[in-house]
Amino acid sequence: xxxxxxxxGVSRRILISSLALLPALIGPLRPxxxxxxxxxxxxxxxxxxxxxxxxxxxxITTQGGPDFVPAEQRIAVFDNDGTLWVEQPMYxxxxxxxxxxxAMAPLHPEWKDKQPFKAVLExxxxxxxxxxxxxxxxxxxxxHAGMTTDEFAKIVSDWLATARHPRxxxxxxxxxxxxxxxxxxxxxxxxxxxxxxxxxxxxxMRPWSEQVYGVxxxxxxxxxxxxxxxxxxxxxxxxxxxxxxxxxxxxxxPIGINEHIGRRPIAAFGNSDGDLEMLxxxxxxxxxxxxxxxxxxxxxxxxxxxxxxHFGKLDIALDAAALNKWTVVDMKKDWKRxxxxx
Amino acid sequence: xxxxxxxxGVSRRILISSLALLPALIGPLRPxxxxxxxxxxxxxxxxxxxxxxxxxxxxITTQGGPDFVPAEQRIAVFDNDGTLWVEQPMYxxxxxxxxxxxAMAPLHPEWKDKQPFKAVLExxxxxxxxxxxxxxxxxxxxxHAGMTTDEFAKIVSDWLATARHPRxxxxxxxxxxxxxxxxxxxxxxxxxxxxxxxxxxxxxMRPWSEQVYGVxxxxxxxxxxxxxxxxxxxxxxxxxxxxxxxxxxxxxxPIGINEHIGRRPIAAFGNSDGDLEMLxxxxxxxxxxxxxxxxxxxxxxxxxxxxxxHFGKLDIALDAAALNKWTVVDMKKDWKRxxxxx
Numbered sequence: 042x043x044x045x046x047x048x049x050g051v052s053r054r055i056l057i058s059s060l061a062l063l064p065a066l067i068g069p070l071r072p073x074x075x076x077x078x079x080x081x082x083x084x085x086x087x088x089x090x091x092x093x094x095x096x097x098x099x100x101i102t103t104q105g106g107p108d109f110v111p112a113e114q115r116i117a118v119f120d121n122d123g124t125l126w127v128e129q130p131m132y133x134x135x136x137x138x139x140x141x142x143x144a145m146a147p148l149h150p151e152w153k154d155k156q157p158f159k160a161v162l163e164x165x166x167x168x169x170x171x172x173x174x175x176x177x178x179x180x181x182x183x184x185h186a187g188m189t190t191d192e193f194a195k196i197v198s199d200w201l202a203t204a205r206h207p208r209x210x211x212x213x214x215x216x217x218x219x220x221x222x223x224x225x226x227x228x229x230x231x232x233x234x235x236x237x238x239x240x241x242x243x244x245x246m247r248p249w250s251e252q253v254y255g256v257x258x259x260x261x262x263x264x265x266x267x268x269x270x271x272x273x274x275x276x277x278x279x280x281x282x283x284x285x286x287x288x289x290x291x292x293x294x295p296i297g298i299n300e301h302i303g304r305r306p307i308a309a310f311g312n313s314d315g316d317l318e319m320l321x322x323x324x325x326x327x328x329x330x331x332x333x334x335x336x337x338x339x340x341x342x343x344x345x346x347x348x349x350x351h352f353g354k355l356d357i358a359l360d361a362a363a364l365n366k367w368t369v370v371d372m373k374k375d376w377k378r379x380x381x382x383x
Numbered sequence: 384x385x386x387x388x389x390x391x392g393v394s395r396r397i398l399i400s401s402l403a404l405l406p407a408l409i410g411p412l413r414p415x416x417x418x419x420x421x422x423x424x425x426x427x428x429x430x431x432x433x434x435x436x437x438x439x440x441x442x443i444t445t446q447g448g449p450d451f452v453p454a455e456q457r458i459a460v461f462d463n464d465g466t467l468w469v470e471q472p473m474y475x476x477x478x479x480x481x482x483x484x485x486a487m488a489p490l491h492p493e494w495k496d497k498q499p500f501k502a503v504l505e506x507x508x509x510x511x512x513x514x515x516x517x518x519x520x521x522x523x524x525x526x527h528a529g530m531t532t533d534e535f536a537k538i539v540s541d542w543l544a545t546a547r548h549p550r551x552x553x554x555x556x557x558x559x560x561x562x563x564x565x566x567x568x569x570x571x572x573x574x575x576x577x578x579x580x581x582x583x584x585x586x587x588m589r590p591w592s593e594q595v596y597g598v599x600x601x602x603x604x605x606x607x608x609x610x611x612x613x614x615x616x617x618x619x620x621x622x623x624x625x626x627x628x629x630x631x632x633x634x635x636x637p638i639g640i641n642e643h644i645g646r647r648p649i650a651a652f653g654n655s656d657g658d659l660e661m662l663x664x665x666x667x668x669x670x671x672x673x674x675x676x677x678x679x680x681x682x683x684x685x686x687x688x689x690x691x692x693h694f695g696k697l698d699i700a701l702d703a704a705a706l707n708k709w710t711v712v713d714m715k716k717d718w719k720r721x722x723x724x725x
Contacts, residue, residue, distance in 0.1 A: 113599060190641055234601070247645045257455060258645030259576070259602075265642060270634035270660055277663045279641050286642075292612035299532055299621050300607060300628075301643060303589045303600030318612055321619045 081227040083377070084220040090333075090375040093368040094224065097331040098231050101307065108329040112232035116306040118298060118319060119225070121239035121246060121263075123312040123353040124335050125254060127216040129344040130207065132352055134241050135177075137200055141184040182283035185242065186266055190279040194248045201249060211382065214253045219381045221310070221335075225254055228308070236306070238262045238298055240290035240315050244281075262301045264289045294319035312337065317358040320367060332367035334358060339373040342383070423569040425719070426562040432675075432717040435710040436566065439673040440573050443649065450671040454574035458648040460640060460661060461567070463581035463588060463605075465654040465695040466677050467596060469558040471686040472549065474694055476583050477519075479542055483526040524625035527584065528608055532621045536590045543591060553724065556595050560677075561723045563652070567596055570650070578648070580604045580640055582632035582657050586623075604643045606631045632657045637664035654679065659700040662709060674709035676700060681715040684725070 085091040100108040101115065122128040142152070142161045152158035157176035160168035169176065185193065206216055225235050237246060237256050243263030250256045265286040268279040289297040295318050298306065308331040309316070309323035316334070324330040336355065337346050347355040362369050372379065427433040442450040443457065464470040484494070484503045494500035499518035502510035511518065527535065548558055567577050579588060579598050585605030592598045607628040610621040631639040637660050640648065650673040651658070651665035658676070666672040678697065679688050689697040704711050714721065 113593070116601075243642070243645070251455070259458075259643065261645060268638050268641060270637050270664070272663065275667065277637065277660070277667050279637060279664075295612050295619065295621060296610050299610060300585070301601065303585070303603060318619070321614065322612070322621075325617065325619050 081230065082220065082223045084223055086375055086377050088375055090368050090370045094227075094331065094333070097308065097329065098227070100329050102231050110307055110328070114304065114307065115228075115231070115233040116236065116302060116304060117228050117233045117308040118236045118238040118262075118294075118302075118306045118310070118323065119221070119256075120311040120313070120316045120319070121237050121241055123337065124310055124316070125217055125221050125225075125237070126213065127206065127209075127343065128353045129337075129346065130352075132241065133213045134245050136204065136213075137197070137245070138177075138180050138184045140200060140204060141196070142180060145184070178285075182266070185244075186281045186283035188281055190244065190268060190281060193244055193281055197245055198248045209380075214249055215382060216380060217253055218335075218376070219378050219383075220376045222254070222381075224310070225256070229255065233308070234260065236260045236262060236298075236302060238289065238294050238319060240264055240288070240293075242266075243289070262289055262297045264293075290315045292318045295322035298322065307331070309333070310335070311358065313353040313355050314358045317361055320358065320361070320365070324365060324367065332362070332365060333370060334362050334367055335370045336372060338371050339376075339379065341373075342379045343372065345373075423572065424562065424565050426565055428717055428719050430717055432710050432712045436569075436673065436675070439650070439671065440570070442671050444573050452649055452670070456646065456649065457570075457573070457575040458578065458644060458646060459570050459575045459650040460578045460580040460604075460636075460644075460648045460652070460665065461563070461598075462653040462655070462658045462661070463579050463583055465679065466652055466658070467559055467563050467567075467579070468555065469548065469551075469685065470695045471679075471688065472694075474583065475555045476587050478546065478555075479539070479587070480519075480522050480526050482542060482546060483538070484522060487526070520627075524608070527586075528623045528625035530623055532586065532610060532623060535586055535623055539587055540590045551722075556591055557724060558722060559595060560718070561720050561725075562718045563677075564596070564723075566652070567598070571597065575650070576602065578602045578604060578640075578644060580631065580636055580661060582606055582630070582635075584608075585631070604631055604639045606635075634660045636661035640664065649673070651675070652677070653700070655695040655697050656700045659703055662700065662703070662707070666707060666709065674704070674707060675712060676704050676709055677712045678714060680713050681718075681721065683715075684721045685714065687715075 082091060082094070100106065101110040103109055119125055122132050126133065139161050142158060146152055146162055149158070152162060157169055157172035157180060160172065161180065188196070201212060201214055204213060205211060206213055209216060229235055235256055237250060237254065237260065239246060239262070241263050243261055243265045246261050246263055247258040250261050251258065267282045267284045267286045269282055271278050271280055287293065287297065294316065298319065305326060306323045307328070309320045310333045311320055312335040320332040324332040334355070336359070337344050337353070339345060346353065347359060359369070361367070424433060424436070442448065443452040445451055461467055464474050468475065481503050484500060488494055488504055491500070494504060499511055499514035499522060502514065503522065530538070543554065543556055546555060547553060548555055551558055571577055577598055579592060579596065579602065581588060581604070583605050585603055585607045588603050588605055589600040592603050593600065609624045609626045609628045611624055613620050613622050629635065629639065636658065640661065647668060648665045649670070651662050652675045653662055654677040662674040666674040676697070678701070679686050679695070681687060688695065689701060701711070703709070
């Protein structure tokens with residue numbers, strides 16, 4: 042990041058004119074310094090959480106400072122469920138699975154008498170929960186495999202266009218946290234490359250991550266199933282197979298980060314025990330690093346949950362946060378707004 | 384890409400001043416238009432190969448034109464061995480394996496009597512070849528696993544700093560094709576994101592890809608082995624395991640592209656049958672696309688090989704090139720220079 046001092050001898054008027062032209066030439070403008078961005082986080086209340094973010098960014102962008110990090114090494118990784126968008130009363134992708142099973146049921150009359158499909162069709166969440174991981178995996182494969190990658194992307198987009206959250210009655214893509222959107226933008230404005238590193242399906246996020254988060258598909262890391270390359274009528278396709286390829290959760294997160302990004306992030310953002318190893322991998326390797334956990338403390342505006350939660354359980358990672366001096370965001374206290382529509 | 388016409392009303396002098404400042408602010412400058420870059424490929428002789436490249440770039444960057452592609456969709460994928468750097472008399476990574484076995488031998492006295500190690504230590508390439516894929520895999524695992532990712536990156540960098548090509552007596556990182564370096568730069572200057580998609584090891588390329596090709600680690604796709612996350616003395620590490628994770632060759636290339644990039648490239652560059660499916664995936668999906676094959680026809684300046692070669696065999700893909708109208712670069716005729724040091 043170049044600081045204003047660099048511009049000695051250049052007329053301020055010409056400089057301003059130049060800057061005005063930049064967006065047209067190169068897209069969104071990178072600011073002159075982190076300090077100029079002090080109000081880039083308007084949905085964050087002043088306090089230690091916000092200060093830990095801006096202090097970190099100032100440290101690593103101050104050229105000549107002891108903690109300066111060159112732009113190409115400014116990698117930030119964000120969990121998705123519960124960190125960037127809502128994960129209650131269930132993961133959005135699970136809502137997708139349940140809706141898809143219902144939509145596909147007419148072609149599968151046998152599901153009426155076969156678990157765990159029967160439970161889904163009857164809305165029997167207790168029996169569904171009892172089917173455990175194996176039951177969920179079966180539902181996941183039936184709804185996520187058996188089509189090309191292009192077809193799956195369309196299924197996801199079509200579903201998101203009509204699905205509504207049961208409490209907020211809004212599209213899931215509106216249930217993203219406004220303070221986190223500002224944080225993504227603030228980091229990018231300071232030279233960061235922002236990645237999503239989620240336990241959720243990589244192909245479930247990519248159709249909308251660019252539009253909603255400004256994170257392009259190539260910067261999304263997630264869980265995946267295997268695919269097979271096939272020529273069909275002279276056209277190349279990738280066919281989705283009912284076989285797990287990679288689970289991007291817990292120890293899988295640093296592994297996925299290494300595989301996809303190939304360098305260690307300097308900032309990591311999560312909200313649950315699934316993010317523990319990603320936070321460790323990012324912050325415990327020397328140098329000024331930022332680890333941050335979103336603690337859901339606001340039952341009124343969103344949800345309040347942590348150690349006992351079924352989705353997004355935050356227990357070991359909350360203890361680790363105290364130990365490792367990670368920032369813990371108290372949603373109720375630290376966020377002026379939760380959603381853009383408030 | 385913004386064209387000059389956009390700047391009506393803006394003083395040319397101020398515009399030039401602005402442009403002069405751009406590199407300091409944002410790194411390498413994106414040019415005003417593809418046409419302005421007509422001599423961005425000085426090591427290419429004029430002819431159909433060069434014209435196919437510049438015609439393609441003009442088509443897809445002409446705003447309002449029928450073939451315009453928005454910048455975020457300008458993904459170009461490059462094979463590495465034989466496309467960006469030399470792959471004769473053997474893959475560079477195989478030279479690394481052989482050297483590493485020799486370097487590690489003092490700690491493994493048993494290798495003196497154990498194949499395929501014995502063959503390597505005695506320089507008996509015939510016996511080594513007879514050990515086949517299984518033998519090579521064993522050598523690969525011994526030299527690529529059993530250390531952390533950070534340690535492996537250092538081993539690779541240290542080796543590249545001293546290893547020399549047997550014929551050219553130069554570091555392998557100087558044996559990169561100057562016309563292809565220009566092509567990488569030309570595409571990036573026209574808004575492309577350039578990726579390497581190689582059958583070679585992803586962690587073997589990442590330590591030097593940014594410096595040599597301008598391709599950052601997160602834009603390198605390759606074959607990989609599995610890793611395990613471990614906390615060692617309070618520090619997180621990824622330990623490399625002797626188990627194949629992914630082979631990024633042939634049908635693996637579109638699969639790897641989909642997994643890492645998540646969108647279909649619009650230009651692909653290869654040189655062997657291992658690149659066939661990547662070229663198909665890129666070019667056979669509608670729209671103006673560029674597929675290009677480097678044909679090694681220059682025994683004097685580099686090597687001449689194709690259908691019968693052990694490394695970098697080009698047979699099916701050469702026939703497919705004619706069928707699919709992919710550009711075939713005749714190295715001898717189309718390249719003014721092969722290496723920068725010529």
